[in-house]
Amino acid sequence: MLHRQADGDFEADSVHRLRLIQFAHSRGVSNQQLEAATARQGDLLALYGELTPGAEAPADLARAAHDLGLDDVVVEELAEILGWDDLGSGTHADMTTLRTVAEAVELGMPRDALMQLMRVLADATDRLADAVLRTFHDYVHERFRAQGVVGRQLLEATQHVAGPALKLVEPALVSFHRRAYQRASREDLLRHLAEDTTAPSKTLGEERATVLFVDLASFTALTATMGDHAAADVLRRFGAAVRSSATRHGGRILKQIGDAFMLLFSEPADAIEFGLAVDRFADAESQFPALHIGAHHGTVLYREGDYVGGTVNLAARVASSGRAGQFLITEDLRDLAADRVDADFTLSPPRRLKGIHDPIRLVEVRRRSLERANRETDPVCGLLLDPDDVASWITWRERTFAFCCDMCRHAFVEDPGRFVTVHEN
Template identity: 30%
Template sequence: MTGPGEPDGDAGLDSSDVIRAITELMLGEAPHLKRADVAELSGVDPDVARQRWRALGFPEADEEDAAFTQADVEALRLTQELVELGIIEPDTEQPFIRTIGRSFARLADWQVRAFLGSMGADSQEEVAAGDLAELEKVVPLGEKVQAYVWRRHLVNAASRLLLTDADVDTSPMVVGFADIVGYTSRSRKMTRQELTDMVERFEEVTGGVITDHHGRVVKTIGDEVLFVVDEPKDAAALALELLEKHQDDEEFPEVRIGLAHGNVLNHMGDVFGPVVNVASRLTSVARPGSIVVDRDMAEHLRDDDELRLKRMRRTSVKGYEHLEPWSLKRPRGKDDPGD
């Protein structure tokens, strides 16, 4: 039996019903606090509270809108504790919060679409009250899995940084880009599902290979993945394996790869500096199904008998004149016809 004002379990809900029900489920109560209330209850300056809210990527609420809950108050308190403990420094606070907001926004969008798809619902109008009850069971499970993955990544990140004695944000490493060959032309001929399958396969395989060779995926940017690896030899093995995946797996697209070695600035999980730009430019000049590395990377690999390097013609690309690329391949076999 449903309570007063509650829709029947099999009835469809309109948009306002869905949003109200999801808000109460996710935040524990209906919004009833204004911006000034949240600032006062949390003990955080109103302007600071507003800046943090916007940095998370949420739309700004009007002064008189009762758009907040006690969960928002608690989140501000916890953030302030991190600031006071020195974990979040004043000059990095906004980038830190923006990074969290962007990461979870993308994750939440995917999760909601996946949940609606599992119910066969493509819109709010197709969501029934019974589906929201199912969501109530799913959310705690998702929270536990996300907390586990986060803790596991903390262990990996701490191990990587401590074992390399990294005490500064700038450190030498290999930056790589793997780019799907002919993505634009291929996508025009594919159905939406075929394109989704190809991109998912690309992300799945590249992520696995990069991790297997002690690397880290920094981010995926449409049809390419940006990754970093500490050791040049690991990066070379990684790139060669990725290149050969297309031969063994019809669902994995052909790629081209650019690698560059040097000092890189690590900031909020992303990487910056000339080395990143060089790796990107090398990818753009690589032929389909090939690997191109910079001179520094080639110097680190020159004496490795398990690899074959060949200097290519110098080239000029945006921001870099006379860039010196090298092709990277496996050693020539008996049946290899040569370059």
């Protein structure tokens, strides 16, 4: 598996190939398994060498950092962020990173801010690289396998598509970054314009913003009943609606965990308009779960590409406290935006939310243009059903229940009390 030249010396890529072999060993793969896979599929190790260093001599990063004027603390932080296990065997790319950091420090960039940026870039590129390779493996390579392609032909077919396509990733990344930078620059302009009317914050990273959470009210039940593929299709439709609505209403998706999205809005009214838009989408979709939507406006702390603090926690609690199909906001948010949004706002009595010390009055937001469609809720999967979507009905204990399919009906017949209890809670 390590190639030699005619004079017996190892080829330039041998160090990298050896590292791949050692990595495979660390995951329990033996030399025999590697050799068998190579015999069946071809030179697998060669696939993972395109972006790795060639015959360049390893660089001493600790010495280079000292020559550049970087102290040991900075080097240790960089090593932790970038996974530099051996400072004595750095690459040309590692040296470029060191020089960039040294230049930023010399220009006056505070070290804590610089390290935050490095962590954000490291996390983002790790996720990007993993997404690129997993997507090609799961949706290109596995598709060829399903078609019966095997052995070397399988590897060749995959590389015929993936090889040229992967070369487009870096140019696309630059293009996407430039586009995103333009959008972020507009928001930064607004922050500068607001300086004449706002005092400087005493806390670094402190901002005021509206945080909104939205999720599918019955996604766990839907997945358990209908299976992963059906649930994934619902999530795909939901995700597309969230992203398009966020773009239209000036929102930024900060994170997605399963079926839950966290978004940030600079303008309070935009957050409410977004919530109404995704609520309208769910109401119009056939056989789609109801949503939980909750939002709050207040002070947030920006840290390493994320936002934390009491405002975020409260917005999450507001979203989780509502019934299926409810859009809830705080009084603070209503007072800032109600006169700019075409919607009905209903104030509720004070209530306690988990993890929130004082009772709080929430406000339900409803669209004025259309009342929510008269739908039935499937007690098993939680889908909202129009009359034409109902596949069957069952009466149990003097109550009538609608079902989207025979699968849900059969599950209910086997244990009705389980689903009625879940639905009522």
